[in-house]
Amino acid sequence: MFDRRRVLKTLAGLFFAFAGPGAYAAAWEPTRHGVTRYRLTPRGWPAGQTLRLVVISDLHIGSLHVPLSRVTEIVDAANALKPDMTLLLGDFVASRKRWASDPAMQAWAAELGRLQARDGVFAILGNHDWWHDPQTQARRAGPTLVGQALEEAGIPVLENRAVKIATAGGPIWLAGLGDQIAFLPRRRGMKHGIDDLAGTMAQITDDDAPVIMMAHEPDVFARMPDRVALTLSGHTHGGQVRLLGWAPIVPSRYGNRYAYGHVHEDGRDLIVSAGIGTSQLPIRFGIPPETLLVELG
Numbered sequence: 001m002f003d004r005r006r007v008l009k010t011l012a013g014l015f016f017a018f019a020g021p022g023a024y025a026a027a028w029e030p031t032r033h034g035v036t037r038y039r040l041t042p043r044g045w046p047a048g049q050t051l052r053l054v055v056i057s058d059l060h061i062g063s064l065h066v067p068l069s070r071v072t073e074i075v076d077a078a079n080a081l082k083p084d085m086t087l088l089l090g091d092f093v094a095s096r097k098r099w100a101s102d103p104a105m106q107a108w109a110a111e112l113g114r115l116q117a118r119d120g121v122f123a124i125l126g127n128h129d130w131w132h133d134p135q136t137q138a139r140r141a142g143p144t145l146v147g148q149a150l151e152e153a154g155i156p157v158l159e160n161r162a163v164k165i166a167t168a169g170g171p172i173w174l175a176g177l178g179d180q181i182a183f184l185p186r187r188r189g190m191k192h193g194i195d196d197l198a199g200t201m202a203q204i205t206d207d208d209a210p211v212i213m214m215a216h217e218p219d220v221f222a223r224m225p226d227r228v229a230l231t232l233s234g235h236t237h238g239g240q241v242r243l244l245g246w247a248p249i250v251p252s253r254y255g256n257r258y259a260y261g262h263v264h265e266d267g268r269d270l271i272v273s274a275g276i277g278t279s280q281l282p283i284r285f286g287i288p289p290e291t292l293l294v295e296l297g
Contacts (some may be wrong), residue, residue, distance in 0.1 A: 017147060019033035032288040033074070033276070035081070038262055039192065039295045042229040042269045048297070049170040053212075054078045054117065055292035057089035058126065059236025060277025062102035064290075066094075071103075071111045074276065074291065079116045081293055084167055088155070089234040090126025090179070090216040091130040092146050095279040096261050105149040119167040122174060123150050123157050126216040126235060128279070130182040140183050142194070145260050157213065160196040162203040169297065175228075177215040201225055217256035221270045230296065231270045236260060238274035238287035245285075 096266045129146040158176025178194035210229040218233035238260035241249020250259040263270040276289045
């Protein structure tokens with residue numbers, strides 16, 4: 001089985017062996033930022049109902065390319081899109097132990113607290129929000145420091161929870177799944193995630209309102225119920241290195257199947273964001289940072 005860090009190191013070595021691509025992957029592409037737009041009508045979506053979503057994933061704040069000032073820029077750009085809802089898909093912290101120079105959680109949470117959306121701003125947590133919280137790892141349970149910082153900034157964190165929202169376009173169910181790989185090390189016979197898909201779905205009543213599921217890792221899409229109109233995920237960074245639409249390594253048991261973009265499978269829809277920051281190594285090639293604008297209906 002591939003070791004992601006080892007493969008990324010190998011790729012980084014190849015890039016730096018060739019000054020142009022290496023400089024681009026380390027110094028230029030990770031600092032770029034664009035808006036990727038999707039327009040779709042998922043199966044079962046009510047006729048005439050529209051919803052405009054801004055989706056932000058994998059900020060990894062404190063990493064080389066995401067200082068607090070960049071969070072401010074991302075928030076301003078998201079607000080300029082005038083969404084109905086803004087959804088944050090986890091991995092707010094850098095993929096390493098905290099450094100003294102990292103922005104305080106309360107500082108970046110306050111910046112995210114400036115996000116504006118007519119029908120609300122909501123978040124889920126990612127694996128690094130759990131992995132780099134020693135207390136939660138020791139007790140193998142929450143609450144997490146990241147989750148508390150977001151809640152204090154006025155951003156609800158949906159963890160195995162579904163809420164019905166009366167949006168301007170019509171009612172929807174918004175569900176957030178707990179992280180699927182929350183705990184390290186992975187111990188035989190012990191659940192290493194806190195995700196509870198069945199329990200989350202049980203909170204959704206039998207009505208016609210469509211369901212949007214936030215799930216940090218996209219692997220759960222393989223068993224997502226048909227009741228869910230759209231699943232939104234991050235985590236993969238699109239592979240972080242992408243060559244002609246293919247990533248040499250993806251942190252998913254399904255490889256490139258759920259690596260990036262819009263996946264339509266068995267009548268169901270998944271959108272996977274490339275995210276903002278980087279993980280393990282500070283490089284991107286062929287998959288620049290992005291905010292998503294998803295227009296439904």
